[in-house]
Amino acid sequence: MLYGLFIQDAPTASEAFHGAARFASALVQRGHLVRQIFLYEDAVLAAAQALPSGLKGLDALMTVAQAHGIPVLACQAAIDRLGITFAAGTTIKAGSLGQWFDALHELDRVQGFA
């Protein structure tokens, strides 16, 4: 099955990123595909320059994403609202809600983490 993950909580605030990392890892281990991980609302802080290092949930999610070529997109509108400056070297790309809902045409399942 083709999955999409939708994360809404900040990487510093909850277990959302931990949960998403574990879920994505379990999916690929069982032969499913993850088409896109979309960061919305406070989750876009994951792309911020001013973010403490050593956030295990975020690190785990990015490791899974990079290992399996899963694109991680952060909502540009949410980035603008929060006034975020992208961290140098991050593999998170700015995206739009349109890209998420466009991908939704292909997805079998979506899972939210908030």
Next chain:
Amino acid sequence: MSRVLILIASAPGAAARDGVDAALAAIAYGHEVAILLVGDAVTATAGGQSPQRHGVPDLSRALAACLHHGAVALAASAHCLSVRGIVPSLAGLQQMDAGTMSNWIGAHAHVHRF
């Protein structure tokens, strides 16, 4: 095209507005979108509010705009309205009991919660 339900559970504010943005994006990308208000989100349906006087966007107008732009339904929990003593004044709003709401949620392929 997927049947997408935007479930808004938070009081009128940033998260609820993000839900409206998501609804409009989903409509723009050709999905069949419905919106369900539960919990404190139902306060957006009460009449006589002027949030713009305090510099806050008017969520009820944004919800009405979703119907105008193509949302197939806008509904609120009848129980959540009743316990808050709210008589909704939002045009086009359906009130749903718990059983109807449960079936309705289950009929959607994807649910996004805000």
